[in-house]
Amino acid sequence: MPASMETPSRNADPGTPVRHRVAVLVQHGVIPFEVGIPHRIFGGARNADGADLYEVVTCSPHGPGPVRAEADFEIHVVHGPEVLETADTVIVPAAHERSVAHTEGRLPEEMAAAFARIRPGARLVSICTGSYFLAAAGYLDGLRATTHWSSTDHFQRLFPRVRVEPDVLYVDNGAILTSAGVGSGVDLCLHLVRRDHGIAVANASARRTVVPPHREGGQAQYIQRPVPQPQQAATAAARSWALDRLDQPLTLRELAECEAMSVxxxxxxxxxxxxxSPGQWLTQQRVERARHLLESSDLSVDQVARQAGFGTAASMRQHLQAVIGVSPSAYRRTFRATSAF
Incomplete structure (x- = not known):
């Protein structure tokens, strides 16, 4: 069973389901939008009976009380760092007030004390430059990680033991995850809901928040790319055409012809x-189609493979293993029961 799906070790009344507790650790200078992301995404995740799957709480290393936001207001935080002792996932958003984590690569005393309260086995997540605090605590040593594109060079110099990936939306190391700029925090939280409870639950949470349900973590950050002029053709028609034909062999030339472009x-x-690339995108869409069919249909694994465009069960098994780390049969056993939406 994946670590994120394990039964929490917190005490609960016998017979009472224990929701996965997400603690958002905020500091002075926090970006308000980033504080709201976990509450909206995890707070909107419900099972087939409409019951909440997560409990989201906000805490501060300074204790209960006001926390200065990046904007012209304060956020009143009810909980202190003691909440971290019972958290199953800890999320560290970015803070615009510079600390020794950003300048010297070490944790401020209050953050070090707060991190010491995190229970063994808890999942750790950063949004944007919240990654500086995970790196300063040593959690990212030897791991792949990302942060906001404008900080990746500085981040790499400050933390040379971290394998920085500057051009991705988020990085999943299992129990430790990092995301890039502010908006990619939405993508990462949806990815976690999808990882914990499957596509149907994540898509339902995305619909409630009115955001796209899935952007692959390996997709590039939006970094100084020229805005297409109105007269320039887009590739949306080709993508729509391909999505209607995922079960068929599709060539790059056929996609280009949809837009009357050269390859x-x-x-x-x-x-x-x-x-x-078009090829990587097609594979991503086929993996998502396969996951949806495994969750929501009675089709055999061979039939799912054909309808998703992989051709054979062996090919689909290879791609699912690479993306989600489990076989089609194991994925179906894990998520079939939670997909009744």
Missing amino acids: RTFTRRFREEVGT
Whole structure:
């Protein structure tokens, strides 16, 4: 069973389901939007009976009381760092007030004391430059990680033992996850809901929040790309055409012909718009189609493979293993019961 799905070790009344507790650790200078992301995404995740799957609480290393936001107001935080002792997931948003974590690569005393309260086995997540605090605590040593694109060079110099990936939306190391700029925090939280409870639950949470249900973590950050002029053709029609034909072999030339472009021009513009190559995008869509069918249908694994466009069960098994780390049969056993939406 994945670590994120394990039964929490917190005490509960016998017979009472224990919701996964998410603690958002905020500091002075916090970006208000980032504080709200976990509450909206995890707070909107419910099972087939409509019951909340997560409990989201906000805490401060300074204790209960006001926390200065990046904007012209304060956030009144009810909980102190003691909440971290019972958290199953701890999320550290960015704070615009510079600390020794940003300048010297070490934890401020209050944050070090707060991190010491985190129980063994808890999942650790950063949004944007909240990654500086995970790195300063040593959690990211030897691991892949990301942060806001404008800070990646500085982050790498300050933490040379971290393997920085500057051009992705988020990085999943299992129990430790980092995301890039502010908006990618939404993508990472949805990814966690999808990882914990499957596509149907994550999509329902995304619909409640009115955000796209899925952007692959390997998709590039939006970094100084030229905005297409109105007269320039887009690749949306080709993508829509491909989604209607995922069960068929699709070639790059066919996609380019949908937009009346050369293969070279289409490939360049596709990458500018989507952040990945047409081939990688097709594989991502086929994996998502396979996951949906495994959760929601009685089709055999061979039939799912054909309808998702993988052709054979062996090919689908290889791609699912690479993306989610489990076989099609194991995925279906884990998530079939929670997909009745």
